[in-house]
Amino acid sequence: MSHSLHARLRTVASAAALMAAATASQAALVDVTVTVQNLQPANSVAFAALHLGFNNGSFDAFNIGEVATAPIISVAELGSGAAWQAAFAAADPGATRGAVTGRLDPGMTRSATFRVDTSVNRYFTFASMVVPSNDLFIGNDNPLQYQLFDMGGNLRIPSITVGARSVWDAGSEIFDPAAAAFVGTSSMRRDQNSVVAFNFAELAAFNGLTTAAGYTFNSALTADSKIYSIGFNVAAVPEPGSYALMAAGLMAVGFAIRRRRSDAASGRAATV
Numbered sequence: 001m002s003h004s005l006h007a008r009l010r011t012v013a014s015a016a017a018l019m020a021a022a023t024a025s026q027a028a029l030v031d032v033t034v035t036v037q038n039l040q041p042a043n044s045v046a047f048a049a050l051h052l053g054f055n056n057g058s059f060d061a062f063n064i065g066e067v068a069t070a071p072i073i074s075v076a077e078l079g080s081g082a083a084w085q086a087a088f089a090a091a092d093p094g095a096t097r098g099a100v101t102g103r104l105d106p107g108m109t110r111s112a113t114f115r116v117d118t119s120v121n122r123y124f125t126f127a128s129m130v131v132p133s134n135d136l137f138i139g140n141d142n143p144l145q146y147q148l149f150d151m152g153g154n155l156r157i158p159s160i161t162v163g164a165r166s167v168w169d170a171g172s173e174i175f176d177p178a179a180a181a182f183v184g185t186s187s188m189r190r191d192q193n194s195v196v197a198f199n200f201a202e203l204a205a206f207n208g209l210t211t212a213a214g215y216t217f218n219s220a221l222t223a224d225s226k227i228y229s230i231g232f233n234v235a236a237v238p239e240p241g242s243y244a245l246m247a248a249g250l251m252a253v254g255f256a257i258r259r260r261r262s263d264a265a266s267g268r269a270a271t272v
Protein backbone atom coordinates (compact mmCIF):
# COMPACT_ATOMS: atom_id res chain seq x y z
CA MET A 1 0.00 0.00 0.00
CA SER A 2 1.43 3.38 -0.98
CA HIS A 3 2.19 6.14 1.49
CA SER A 4 -0.36 8.44 -0.16
CA LEU A 5 -3.11 5.83 0.09
CA HIS A 6 -2.39 5.47 3.81
CA ALA A 7 -2.71 9.22 4.17
CA ARG A 8 -6.00 9.29 2.32
CA LEU A 9 -7.38 6.44 4.43
CA ARG A 10 -6.34 8.32 7.57
CA THR A 11 -8.20 11.41 6.35
CA VAL A 12 -11.33 9.41 5.53
CA ALA A 13 -11.11 7.64 8.92
CA SER A 14 -10.92 11.01 10.72
CA ALA A 15 -13.92 12.23 8.75
CA ALA A 16 -15.86 9.10 9.68
CA ALA A 17 -14.93 9.58 13.37
CA LEU A 18 -16.15 13.19 13.25
CA MET A 19 -19.44 12.12 11.70
CA ALA A 20 -19.85 9.33 14.28
CA ALA A 21 -19.28 11.89 17.06
CA ALA A 22 -21.91 14.11 15.48
CA THR A 23 -24.37 11.22 15.43
CA ALA A 24 -23.67 10.38 19.09
CA SER A 25 -24.35 13.92 20.32
CA GLN A 26 -27.48 14.12 18.16
CA ALA A 27 -28.95 11.09 19.92
CA ALA A 28 -28.74 12.82 23.32
CA LEU A 29 -30.64 15.95 22.34
CA VAL A 30 -34.40 15.76 21.86
CA ASP A 31 -37.41 18.04 21.77
CA VAL A 32 -39.93 17.00 24.40
CA THR A 33 -43.48 18.29 24.06
CA VAL A 34 -45.22 18.31 27.43
CA THR A 35 -49.01 18.20 27.20
CA VAL A 36 -51.00 18.77 30.36
CA GLN A 37 -54.68 18.02 30.69
CA ASN A 38 -57.18 18.76 33.42
CA LEU A 39 -59.07 15.47 33.67
CA GLN A 40 -61.95 16.87 35.72
CA PRO A 41 -65.43 17.77 34.42
CA ALA A 42 -66.84 21.29 34.44
CA ASN A 43 -67.01 23.14 37.79
CA SER A 44 -64.31 21.05 39.48
CA VAL A 45 -60.69 21.91 40.27
CA ALA A 46 -58.41 23.95 38.04
CA PHE A 47 -54.63 24.37 38.15
CA ALA A 48 -52.16 27.23 37.89
CA ALA A 49 -49.11 26.95 35.58
CA LEU A 50 -47.22 23.67 35.65
CA HIS A 51 -43.65 24.31 36.76
CA LEU A 52 -41.31 21.62 35.49
CA GLY A 53 -37.72 20.58 35.07
CA PHE A 54 -35.87 17.87 33.18
CA ASN A 55 -32.95 17.27 35.50
CA ASN A 56 -30.29 15.05 37.05
CA GLY A 57 -32.41 14.19 40.11
CA SER A 58 -30.70 16.54 42.56
CA PHE A 59 -33.50 19.07 43.20
CA ASP A 60 -35.88 18.18 46.05
CA ALA A 61 -38.41 20.96 46.71
CA PHE A 62 -40.32 19.48 49.65
CA ASN A 63 -40.72 16.51 52.00
CA ILE A 64 -43.89 14.99 53.42
CA GLY A 65 -44.14 15.69 57.15
CA GLU A 66 -41.70 18.60 57.05
CA VAL A 67 -42.26 22.35 57.03
CA ALA A 68 -42.67 23.65 53.47
CA THR A 69 -39.78 25.79 52.23
CA ALA A 70 -40.06 29.02 50.22
CA PRO A 71 -39.65 27.26 46.84
CA ILE A 72 -42.70 25.00 47.18
CA ILE A 73 -44.69 27.75 48.93
CA SER A 74 -44.15 29.93 45.86
CA VAL A 75 -46.00 27.27 43.86
CA ALA A 76 -48.63 26.33 46.45
CA GLU A 77 -49.84 29.73 47.66
CA LEU A 78 -50.11 31.83 44.51
CA GLY A 79 -48.88 29.58 41.72
CA SER A 80 -46.04 31.83 40.47
CA GLY A 81 -43.29 29.31 41.30
CA ALA A 82 -40.62 32.04 41.14
CA ALA A 83 -38.70 30.76 44.19
CA TRP A 84 -39.18 27.15 43.02
CA GLN A 85 -37.55 27.97 39.66
CA ALA A 86 -34.70 29.86 41.34
CA ALA A 87 -33.99 27.06 43.82
CA PHE A 88 -34.12 24.51 41.01
CA ALA A 89 -31.58 26.53 38.98
CA ALA A 90 -29.27 26.77 42.00
CA ALA A 91 -29.47 23.04 42.83
CA ASP A 92 -29.09 21.83 39.24
CA PRO A 93 -27.68 24.48 36.86
CA GLY A 94 -27.73 22.04 33.92
CA ALA A 95 -31.45 21.28 34.15
CA THR A 96 -33.90 22.28 31.45
CA ARG A 97 -36.59 24.16 33.37
CA GLY A 98 -39.73 25.99 32.40
CA ALA A 99 -43.48 26.02 32.68
CA VAL A 100 -46.62 25.17 30.81
CA THR A 101 -48.22 28.53 31.46
CA GLY A 102 -51.83 29.60 31.85
CA ARG A 103 -54.58 28.45 34.19
CA LEU A 104 -55.80 24.96 33.32
CA ASP A 105 -59.57 24.92 33.77
CA PRO A 106 -61.59 21.67 33.87
CA GLY A 107 -61.26 19.70 30.62
CA MET A 108 -58.58 22.02 29.24
CA THR A 109 -55.34 20.95 27.51
CA ARG A 110 -52.15 22.98 27.12
CA SER A 111 -48.66 22.13 25.89
CA ALA A 112 -45.12 23.44 25.53
CA THR A 113 -41.92 22.05 24.01
CA PHE A 114 -38.50 21.84 25.68
CA ARG A 115 -35.09 20.87 24.26
CA VAL A 116 -33.59 18.26 26.58
CA ASP A 117 -30.19 16.57 26.74
CA THR A 118 -31.17 13.06 27.81
CA SER A 119 -27.56 12.12 28.56
CA VAL A 120 -27.67 14.33 31.69
CA ASN A 121 -31.33 15.25 32.34
CA ARG A 122 -33.13 11.92 32.66
CA TYR A 123 -35.48 12.84 35.50
CA PHE A 124 -38.68 14.90 35.52
CA THR A 125 -39.90 17.03 38.43
CA PHE A 126 -43.07 19.12 38.50
CA ALA A 127 -45.30 21.24 40.71
CA SER A 128 -48.56 23.13 40.19
CA MET A 129 -51.02 24.92 42.45
CA VAL A 130 -54.50 23.44 42.79
CA VAL A 131 -57.16 26.10 42.22
CA PRO A 132 -59.04 27.26 44.17
CA SER A 133 -57.17 26.69 47.42
CA ASN A 134 -55.04 28.42 50.00
CA ASP A 135 -51.95 26.27 49.61
CA LEU A 136 -52.76 22.99 47.85
CA PHE A 137 -50.54 21.68 45.08
CA ILE A 138 -49.53 18.65 43.06
CA GLY A 139 -45.93 17.57 42.58
CA ASN A 140 -43.38 14.83 43.22
CA ASP A 141 -41.85 14.58 46.70
CA ASN A 142 -39.13 12.17 45.49
CA PRO A 143 -36.91 13.75 42.80
CA LEU A 144 -36.02 10.26 41.51
CA GLN A 145 -39.65 9.15 41.17
CA TYR A 146 -39.93 9.83 37.43
CA GLN A 147 -36.95 8.71 35.36
CA LEU A 148 -38.26 9.70 31.93
CA PHE A 149 -35.28 8.48 29.91
CA ASP A 150 -33.13 5.37 30.07
CA MET A 151 -29.36 5.38 29.51
CA GLY A 152 -29.95 5.13 25.75
CA GLY A 153 -32.17 8.22 25.71
CA ASN A 154 -35.38 6.24 25.19
CA LEU A 155 -38.60 7.53 26.77
CA ARG A 156 -39.60 5.22 29.65
CA ILE A 157 -42.73 7.04 30.87
CA PRO A 158 -45.21 8.26 28.22
CA SER A 159 -47.47 9.99 30.75
CA ILE A 160 -48.01 10.73 34.44
CA THR A 161 -51.53 10.71 35.88
CA VAL A 162 -52.17 12.47 39.19
CA GLY A 163 -55.07 11.42 41.41
CA ALA A 164 -56.97 13.46 44.01
CA ARG A 165 -55.35 11.40 46.77
CA SER A 166 -51.99 12.89 45.65
CA VAL A 167 -52.95 16.52 46.29
CA TRP A 168 -50.64 18.10 48.88
CA ASP A 169 -51.36 20.77 51.48
CA ALA A 170 -48.19 22.81 51.93
CA GLY A 171 -49.18 23.46 55.55
CA SER A 172 -48.09 27.06 55.11
CA GLU A 173 -51.43 28.89 54.96
CA ILE A 174 -54.56 28.45 57.07
CA PHE A 175 -57.60 27.24 55.18
CA ASP A 176 -59.81 30.27 54.51
CA PRO A 177 -61.78 30.75 51.28
CA ALA A 178 -61.89 34.52 51.90
CA ALA A 179 -58.07 34.57 51.59
CA ALA A 180 -57.64 31.88 48.94
CA ALA A 181 -56.00 32.66 45.61
CA PHE A 182 -58.41 32.78 42.64
CA VAL A 183 -61.53 33.13 44.85
CA GLY A 184 -60.64 35.43 47.74
CA THR A 185 -58.26 38.21 48.69
CA SER A 186 -54.82 36.66 48.92
CA SER A 187 -53.37 39.54 50.95
CA MET A 188 -55.52 38.28 53.84
CA ARG A 189 -53.77 34.92 54.07
CA ARG A 190 -52.46 33.76 57.45
CA ASP A 191 -49.63 31.38 58.35
CA GLN A 192 -50.61 27.81 59.20
CA ASN A 193 -47.23 26.76 60.70
CA SER A 194 -47.83 23.11 59.86
CA VAL A 195 -46.13 20.56 57.61
CA VAL A 196 -46.60 19.19 54.08
CA ALA A 197 -49.33 16.53 54.06
CA PHE A 198 -51.81 14.93 51.68
CA ASN A 199 -55.15 16.74 51.70
CA PHE A 200 -57.77 16.94 48.96
CA ALA A 201 -60.87 16.83 51.19
CA GLU A 202 -60.43 20.52 52.05
CA LEU A 203 -61.38 21.40 48.47
CA ALA A 204 -65.04 20.51 49.16
CA ALA A 205 -65.22 23.50 51.52
CA PHE A 206 -64.95 25.76 48.46
CA ASN A 207 -68.15 24.33 46.96
CA GLY A 208 -70.61 27.03 45.93
CA LEU A 209 -68.00 29.78 45.59
CA THR A 210 -67.45 31.59 42.30
CA THR A 211 -63.94 31.00 40.92
CA ALA A 212 -61.78 33.41 38.96
CA ALA A 213 -62.90 31.57 35.81
CA GLY A 214 -66.49 32.55 36.60
CA TYR A 215 -67.98 29.15 37.36
CA THR A 216 -69.50 27.93 40.62
CA PHE A 217 -67.07 25.52 42.16
CA ASN A 218 -68.09 21.96 42.99
CA SER A 219 -65.18 19.73 43.99
CA ALA A 220 -66.99 16.37 43.73
CA LEU A 221 -63.62 14.64 44.21
CA THR A 222 -63.03 11.25 45.74
CA ALA A 223 -59.62 9.79 46.55
CA ASP A 224 -59.70 7.79 43.30
CA SER A 225 -60.59 10.74 41.04
CA LYS A 226 -58.05 11.32 38.28
CA ILE A 227 -57.42 15.03 38.13
CA TYR A 228 -54.34 15.78 36.04
CA SER A 229 -52.33 14.22 33.22
CA ILE A 230 -48.84 15.09 31.96
CA GLY A 231 -47.98 13.51 28.58
CA PHE A 232 -44.59 13.41 26.85
CA ASN A 233 -43.88 13.31 23.12
CA VAL A 234 -40.28 13.11 21.96
CA ALA A 235 -38.83 14.27 18.64
CA ALA A 236 -35.15 13.85 17.81
CA VAL A 237 -33.32 16.98 16.69
CA PRO A 238 -29.68 17.44 15.65
CA GLU A 239 -28.03 20.09 17.79
CA PRO A 240 -26.24 22.95 15.97
CA GLY A 241 -22.90 21.48 17.12
CA SER A 242 -23.59 18.22 15.32
CA TYR A 243 -24.20 20.10 12.06
CA ALA A 244 -20.78 21.73 12.50
CA LEU A 245 -19.14 18.36 13.14
CA MET A 246 -20.89 16.84 10.15
CA ALA A 247 -19.83 19.77 7.95
CA ALA A 248 -16.23 19.33 9.15
CA GLY A 249 -16.41 15.64 8.23
CA LEU A 250 -17.78 16.35 4.77
CA MET A 251 -15.13 19.03 4.14
CA ALA A 252 -12.40 16.53 5.10
CA VAL A 253 -13.79 14.00 2.62
CA GLY A 254 -13.99 16.70 -0.06
CA PHE A 255 -10.38 17.70 0.63
CA ALA A 256 -9.21 14.08 0.26
CA ILE A 257 -11.02 13.75 -3.09
CA ARG A 258 -9.66 17.06 -4.43
CA ARG A 259 -6.17 16.07 -3.28
CA ARG A 260 -6.41 12.74 -5.11
CA ARG A 261 -7.62 14.44 -8.33
CA SER A 262 -4.83 16.99 -8.06
CA ASP A 263 -2.25 14.22 -7.49
CA ALA A 264 -3.57 12.30 -10.52
CA ALA A 265 -3.41 15.42 -12.70
CA SER A 266 0.14 16.35 -11.71
CA GLY A 267 1.38 12.75 -11.68
CA ARG A 268 3.15 13.19 -8.31
CA ALA A 269 2.68 11.28 -5.06
CA ALA A 270 0.77 12.89 -2.25
CA THR A 271 2.82 13.65 0.83
CA VAL A 272 0.28 14.44 3.49
Ligand SMILES: [Ca+2]
Pocket residue numbers: 060061062063064140141142143
Ligand atom coordinates in the same frame (compact mmCIF):
# COMPACT_ATOMS: atom_id res chain seq x y z
CA1 LIG B 1 -38.72 15.22 48.96
Ligand SMILES: [Ca+2]
Pocket residue numbers: 134135136169170171172173174175192
Ligand atom coordinates in the same frame (compact mmCIF):
# COMPACT_ATOMS: atom_id res chain seq x y z
CA1 LIG C 1 -53.12 24.80 54.28
